[in-house]
Amino acid sequence: MNARETFGGGVAVITGAGAGIGAGLARHAHRLGMSLVLADVDAAAIATLREQLVADGGSAVDVVCDVRDPDAVAELAERTYRDVGPVRLLVNNAGIEQFGYLWDTPVANWNRVMDINVSGVFHGVRAFLPRMIAQPDPAWVWNLSSIGGVAAVPLQAPYIISKHAVLALTECLRLEVQLAGHDHIQVQAVLPGAVKSNIFEAAGGVENTRAGTDVEAAESQRAAMLDIKAGAMDPVEAAEVVFDQSARGEFYLLTQPDYVGSAMVERAQVLTTRVPPQLRTKPRFDATKH
Template sequence: MGDAQHQGSAEGAAVITGAGSGIGAAVARRAAARGMPVVLADLSAERIEAVATAITDAGGDALTVPTDVADPDSVEALAEAAYARHERVGLLVNNAGVESLGSLWELPVDEWRRVMSVNIDGAFHGIRSFVPRMGADPGPSRVVVTTSVGGIGTLAGMGAYGVSKHAVQQMTETLHLECAQAFPQIGVSAFVPAHVTTRIFEDVAPSAHAGAAVDHWRTQLRQKGMTADEAARIFFDGVDRGDFWICTHPDVYSRLAGRRAQLLAEALPPDYG
């Protein structure tokens, strides 16, 4: 379906956190190509300015709002800026996230708290600041939360990230149920990426507890990762269908979900599947 055919679904602005690179930047570019004004949020003002420049150079409408999703006041300021510029928000993408590597007992407390505050609290703050405003609008809208296949299965050496993504997956499922009751015009989706080429491991600082895992995962994404642009295409295909589950790699999701269902149903201990 060509971009012109999406204009009817492009009512309202798209607000994207973690929009300075990777999936967030790709979703922002694709939203703009579909005719949506975009509001770009990221901790790095420099990164979102670069994304915004590319969008506006192509004729799109982009507003940048440097945002720390771990800070509720910062996310509330993002919502205020978005609604000051645009009459309505049609799409909220809670996408900001960070990685962590290392065994649970090796992680510095500050690193653990950083992962939880960005990945879990960041999504919560987005919900808290935007959903009441979106719910006051009778027009259709959608909230998409970037979870991960890490929130379906379990992997040793990536505990903080996995814990955060299991929590975010549960948060998204809860939001789906609560919006169905209170704001049925708001659709909810979990965007579940597997290997997508992003900066997420580039931004993990090498450390004694991360060890060689940093280089391993950086290589994995470079060699096996789907492009962020392809992930954004899948993202919007799912949004257009109104899917709750939007998976970049359905085969990986099915394998992990099937194995987890077996472990739970048979009360088996975790394994590598």
């Protein structure tokens, strides 16, 4: 089946829908004929997106939701099933970045990355998956990892760690769903390469909370990521690739299959040969190869 046959007419819930690949996934889901539940902490962003989709003949609602709060995510699920309908596609996408040396990272910044990027996915699974299991129709869960989920990158450790965790969470969840016999549920991991978003501008740096904090290193890494953004993939184009791969039944959904796939091969080789991580002359996230 193609993506329209698979997803068209269903309900998609997307966290972090206000910008970047989240907004791209929402726009392409709309093109496929899905009804959208747009969740984000940025009320203005999702309200604007909702207005655009509705003006284009779509069905969409916007819900302000902080994925760090399990009660808020549970309420998102309750509201969706009560007011919109059974969920065909859950996209746990909300995520943030953090730059700087790990030893300089403020505890609050570390907790924020983990609470959003990792716990936010867990809260989404816990709130929605039991309802999706209980419904008879096929349903999909997408958790957003990253090319960073199969890489080691300096000066972005909290983000990279979180994306490794999301990938492991998703792989384990797939096995658990299979073990429990829920054959109508498809769990899939999304690994974007560089996709245009505001994640780098919005990323935390290292506030000078103690003597010796290397703010310059953090800002240098942010600048490098912003340079890469100039050649990054359009979010709607990335979404189309992901939807097509999902409809084909693939597990690892790669926005740039060749480029992200090469990072996966490299990761496998590193683990097989046990070669220590090596510094690069330029960042792993080189978007010019998509």
